[in-house]
Amino acid sequence: MPADTARRSKRISQESHAQRWRGIGWGFLVKLALMALVNAFGLAVIVSAIGTESWIILGVSIVLLAAADIIYFTRRALPLKYLYPGLVFLLAFQVFTLGYTGYVAFTNYGTGHAGSMQQAVDAALIQSERRVENSPSYPLTVVERGGELGFAIVDDGTLRVGGPDDGLADAGSASGFGAPTEVPGWTLVPKGTLLTDPELQQRVAELRVPISDDPNDGSLRTRDGSSAAVYRSNLVWDEQAQTITDVDTGLVYEADHSRGLFVAPDGSRLLTGWIVGVGFDNYVRAFTDPALAGPLLQVTGWTFAFAVLTVFTSFALGLFLAIVYNDPRVRARRVLRTLFILPYAFPAFMSALLFRGMFNAEFGIVNDLFFFGADINWLGDPWLARFAVLWVNLWLSFPYWFLVCLGALQSLPGETIEAATIDGAGRWRRFRSIMLPLLLVSTAPLAISSFAFNFNNFTIIYMLTNGGPAFDANTARLGATDLLISAIYKISGVAGGTADYGLASALSIIVFIVIGAVSALAFRQTRKLEEIQ
Amino acid sequence: MSTVSATRDPRQKARRIRWVLEVGWKYPLALAVVFFSAFPLVYVLSAALNPRGSLSASTGLFSAVALDNFVRLGGTSYWMWVGNTLLIGAITAVGAVVMGAAAAYAFSRFRFRGRRTSLTALLIVQMFPQTVAFIAVFLMLLALGEVVPVLGINSKIALICVYLGGALGANTFLMYGFMNTVPVEIDESAKIDGASHAQIFWQLIFPLVRPVLAVVGLLAFISAFGDFILAKIILTSEDNWTLAVGMYQWVSNQLASRWGLFAAGAVVASIPVLVLFMTLQRYVVGGLVSGAVKG
Numbered sequence: 001m002p003a004d005t006a007r008r009s010k011r012i013s014q015e016s017h018a019q020r021w022r023g024i025g026w027g028f029l030v031k032l033a034l035m036a037l038v039n040a041f042g043l044a045v046i047v048s049a050i051g052t053e054s055w056i057i058l059g060v061s062i063v064l065l066a067a068a069d070i071i072y073f074t075r076r077a078l079p080l081k082y083l084y085p086g087l088v089f090l091l092a093f094q095v096f097t098l099g100y101t102g103y104v105a106f107t108n109y110g111t112g113h114a115g116s117m118q119q120a121v122d123a124a125l126i127q128s129e130r131r132v133e134n135s136p137s138y139p140l141t142v143v144e145r146g147g148e149l150g151f152a153i154v155d156d157g158t159l160r161v162g163g164p165d166d167g168l169a170d171a172g173s174a175s176g177f178g179a180p181t182e183v184p185g186w187t188l189v190p191k192g193t194l195l196t197d198p199e200l201q202q203r204v205a206e207l208r209v210p211i212s213d214d215p216n217d218g219s220l221r222t223r224d225g226s227s228a229a230v231y232r233s234n235l236v237w238d239e240q241a242q243t244i245t246d247v248d249t250g251l252v253y254e255a256d257h258s259r260g261l262f263v264a265p266d267g268s269r270l271l272t273g274w275i276v277g278v279g280f281d282n283y284v285r286a287f288t289d290p291a292l293a294g295p296l297l298q299v300t301g302w303t304f305a306f307a308v309l310t311v312f313t314s315f316a317l318g319l320f321l322a323i324v325y326n327d328p329r330v331r332a333r334r335v336l337r338t339l340f341i342l343p344y345a346f347p348a349f350m351s352a353l354l355f356r357g358m359f360n361a362e363f364g365i366v367n368d369l370f371f372f373g374a375d376i377n378w379l380g381d382p383w384l385a386r387f388a389v390l391w392v393n394l395w396l397s398f399p400y401w402f403l404v405c406l407g408a409l410q411s412l413p414g415e416t417i418e419a420a421t422i423d424g425a426g427r428w429r430r431f432r433s434i435m436l437p438l439l440l441v442s443t444a445p446l447a448i449s450s451f452a453f454n455f456n457n458f459t460i461i462y463m464l465t466n467g468g469p470a471f472d473a474n475t476a477r478l479g480a481t482d483l484l485i486s487a488i489y490k491i492s493g494v495a496g497g498t499a500d501y502g503l504a505s506a507l508s509i510i511v512f513i514v515i516g517a518v519s520a521l522a523f524r525q526t527r528k529l530e531e532i533q
Numbered sequence: 534m535s536t537v538s539a540t541r542d543p544r545q546k547a548r549r550i551r552w553v554l555e556v557g558w559k560y561p562l563a564l565a566v567v568f569f570s571a572f573p574l575v576y577v578l579s580a581a582l583n584p585r586g587s588l589s590a591s592t593g594l595f596s597a598v599a600l601d602n603f604v605r606l607g608g609t610s611y612w613m614w615v616g617n618t619l620l621i622g623a624i625t626a627v628g629a630v631v632m633g634a635a636a637a638y639a640f641s642r643f644r645f646r647g648r649r650t651s652l653t654a655l656l657i658v659q660m661f662p663q664t665v666a667f668i669a670v671f672l673m674l675l676a677l678g679e680v681v682p683v684l685g686i687n688s689k690i691a692l693i694c695v696y697l698g699g700a701l702g703a704n705t706f707l708m709y710g711f712m713n714t715v716p717v718e719i720d721e722s723a724k725i726d727g728a729s730h731a732q733i734f735w736q737l738i739f740p741l742v743r744p745v746l747a748v749v750g751l752l753a754f755i756s757a758f759g760d761f762i763l764a765k766i767i768l769t770s771e772d773n774w775t776l777a778v779g780m781y782q783w784v785s786n787q788l789a790s791r792w793g794l795f796a797a798g799a800v801v802a803s804i805p806v807l808v809l810f811m812t813l814q815r816y817v818v819g820g821l822v823s824g825a826v827k828g
Contacts, residue, residue, distance in 0.1 A: 027731050049680045057680050078730060079648075082639035086632035086701035090658065093670070093698025098661055100669035109672075321566060329556045330563075338811065339567045342574055345810035348759050349777045350799045353784045354577050357792055363589035365576055395570065456662050459761045463781060485665060485762075494671045494766050501668050508665050519660035 031072065038068055064088060098512070105505035106277050111498045113260050113273045120274040124244060124262070125215045125233040126208065127272070132218065132230045139179040140220075140228040142194060142204055143186035151209045151220055152180040152188075153228055161186060167210035168220070179226065194225045201225070244270065282506035295471050295478040296487065296507075302386070303483045307455040310393045311447055317394065318401025319439070323431070326409050337406075344399035352463035355392045359464075382480035385465050389481050392464060393454070401443075408442050409435075448522040452515050458485045484511050581800045586793025602797035610771055611798050614779040617768075618802075621689055621775060622757040625696045629753035630746050632697065633704035638734050640705065641712040642720060652709075659702030663695070664762050670695055671766050687769040695767065696757050704749045711745040712738065751813060758806070776802055 042065035049058035071080045107113075115123075138153035143161060150163035152171075161183050162168040171184060181188070194200055208219040211230065218232030235253075236245045242255040244262050253262035253270055260276035263269045287293055321340065325333055343351065358366050359378040367376050378388045412435060420430050461467060467482035467490065477490045488507045493499030580591035584599035606612070639645075640652060663670075671686070674695075678685015685691060715738060723733050739746070761777045768774050774782075780798055783791040 027729070045681050052679050054676065054680050057677065079639040079643040079645045082635040082643075082734070083651075086636045086705075089632065089694060089697040090655075090701045093695050094661075094663055094666075094702070095658060097663070097666040097669035097673060097698075098658075100673060101666045104669060104672065324559055324562065327556065327559065330559050336563050336567070340570055342807070343570050345807045346574060346803050347806055349761055350780070350803060351573070353780065353795065354573055354799065356784065357580075357588050357795075358573065358576065360588060363587075363592065365592050368592040395573070399570070452660075452662070456665055458664065459759065459777075462761065466785075488665075489667070489762065492668045492671075494668060501672065505668050508668065511665050512661050515662060515665070516660055523656065523660070 110500040117274040142189040314397040322405035341399035580796035588792040602793040622754040626750040626754040629700035637708035
């Protein structure tokens with residue numbers, strides 16, 4: 001690293017004589033140090049990516065590192081010097097994830113389909129491994145290298161050693177026929193340690209070291225840590241024919257490349273599959289699968305209703321209060337204003353949790369104090385739960401609209417309203433025909449972005465009702481207050497359980513389209529406003 | 534005004550009625566609104582002070598007052614979560630400010646090919662909320678973690694990086710607009726005096742646009758503070774949780790028993806936010822408004 005940076009600094013100083021003449025300066029040293037760090041990190045990632053064969057990450061990190069060096073060590077590309085850091089994060093964690101969501105939406109990625117075909121074959125073979133009858137057992141020593149465990153055995157006077165990833169390899173001739181006592185490149189794990197450390201025992205018991213590159217050869221496993229036996233799968237993989245044969249039952253599973261599965265003629269299939277493109281299947285499924293389409297339609301309807309109603313109610317209340325308390329004759333307006341906006345300053349997720357407790361049917365203070373101890377099941381009844389969600393969100397967001405409308409009201413042209421008053425317009429007329437249109441000019445874009453925000457308001461739903469009450473207590477995971485985003489969260493399985501990344505991503509894409517359309521509307525609105533100004 | 538003797542005076546009476554109709558009714562209404570907005574907060578304070586600490590025991594307001602719950606917070610991972618939240622929020626805020634300001638500086642001060650296009654592209658990308666792409670974020674971090682463990686699942690750094698991914702789009706326009714109001718002549722005179730572009734950015738522009746930096750930083754901090762979905766997915770071990778993830782865990786499973794802890798935790802966590810918000814509300818709302826209008 002130091003040599004690298006030194007070389008670079010030399011190049012720079014050659015490029016810019018003027019700079020060198022004035023001395024290098026602190027800024028340049030800081031830049032050099034930062035770039036050294038960036039290069040060190042980048043190179044570490046590149047080396048590691050080669051090690052784990054992650055080709056996409058390797059390619060991306062090479063491009064990013066090269067771009068960083070070029071951008072910061074030339075005299076040109078001045079704007080890019082300022083854009084680059086933000087762009088890297090934007091591209092990696094937003095643009096890429098958007099694109100990747102689009103890709104996953106057209107695949108069957110999920111539980112049982114999580115890797116390449118080769119990985120699926122390996123997994124299937126491993127899962128059905130049994131100890132080979134009457135197979136020899138080898139004297140074994142458990143070894144360790146850089147935190148990774150491996151096996152060392154003596155086979156016909158040859159020392160063979162390896163870990164779970166690479167498999168066994170010859171490591172010279174062995175002295176004696178007992179368990180290996182010296183393994184070059186590896187550290188021996190003492191028997192005593194093995195016997196006293198249950199976690200280590202567990203790892204050793206789960207360890208399997210392939211005998212060769214061919215998964216059909218089987219692997220070594222151990223039960224006691226002192227002798228190893230050959231385990232072989234009762235499945236046999238035939239790469240040419242693309243079939244897996246079950247030796248015990250004689251069933252032949254054929255690779256179905258359109259579904260990413262191994263299927264037998266009798267319709268049974270192996271649990272492990274691989275990722276394949278499935279076209280619009282996920283979308284078709286979302287709209288036609290009876291177990292999904294119905295609930296999803298309801299969820300979609302509620303998502304729109306929630307977003308519209310919550311914006312409308314809080315906007316209306318906020319505007320009303322702003323008009324009422326914009327009156328200079330009301331005293332203590334500053335105090336009132338501070339008290340009104342308290343809920344807005346209380347963190348939203350805590351509000352949702354707080355109301356979850358307050359709406360509790362049995363112990364909640366809402367029933368206890370306002371309904372004389374009645375047993376109203378606020379969060380257990382579909383309509384009451386929807387009402388509760390809207391109520392909480394009204395509580396949370398009316399202060400925002402109150403503040404916004406107050407600001408907008410104060411910038412209204414007073415003369416126009418005065419003129420209307422003189423012309424004999426009543427209070428309602430003045431509001432309806434002058435104030436509201438003028439207010440909407442500045443607040444409509446805010447309402448649209450608030451709609452977009454509430455369309456995806458995961459936190460409040462998840463914290464308050466978790467989407468419940470469920471449509472169908474037995475099967476569907478979705479419920480009456482689920483928004484599309486919380487439905488996607490449940491279907492995706494990122495929190496555990498059966499995962500269906502493909503279907504969930506397809507739904508995400510639908511949400512993106514809705515949000516994109518709404519935002520485009522907002523964008524055009526903004527444009528129009530700017531033209532007016 | 535009307536204390537002398539004029540209660541019988543019909544004009545005085547009419548005036549009084551007019552006052553009630555136009556102004557007077559606003560006070561009882563204000564009382565109702567204050568009750569509506571403050572009641573839950575009063576309740577959470579009461580529950581936090583209730584030593585019995587369960588939901589069922591917390592229904593009477595201030596029926597018992599003790600600091601037991603606050604003391605018991607020390608026996609939980611609460612303070613660790615506070616630390617995590619502050620750390621993640623602070624780094625995210627600083628990163629968002631620096632990256633956004635740099636990008637805004639580039640857009641505001643340099644005229645380069647593709648400038649308009651990239652501004653528009655940024656605006657379009659910004660329209661798509663990052664949280665909806667959480668599956669891709671999750672899968673990407675799984676893959677990334679194989680190569681660089683510090684950027685994998687269950688890493689605070691990874692979460693910060695994900696937040697920073699959304700930083701450019703959301704904030705650049707806000708700062709861009711503000712920087713455009715700083716006269717270019719200032720830069721030019723500095724340039725004549727021999728300042729480099731980096732000196733102009735760090736020593737001239739940065740201090741001049743401080744108000745908007747504060748707003749952006751605060752907004753970034755608050756959104757990191759309040760985020761649940763990404764934090765929940767990325768931070769899997771209890772040591773790494775943020776307040777949102779940790780406190781949800783308290784209340785979701787053991788609503789009845791952990792209620793006092795939750796209430797105490799909520800009071801502790803919200804007081805600094807409340808104070809900060811109340812002092813800066815003018816700027817925050819201004820920031821929200823201009824930010825949203827631009828997006």
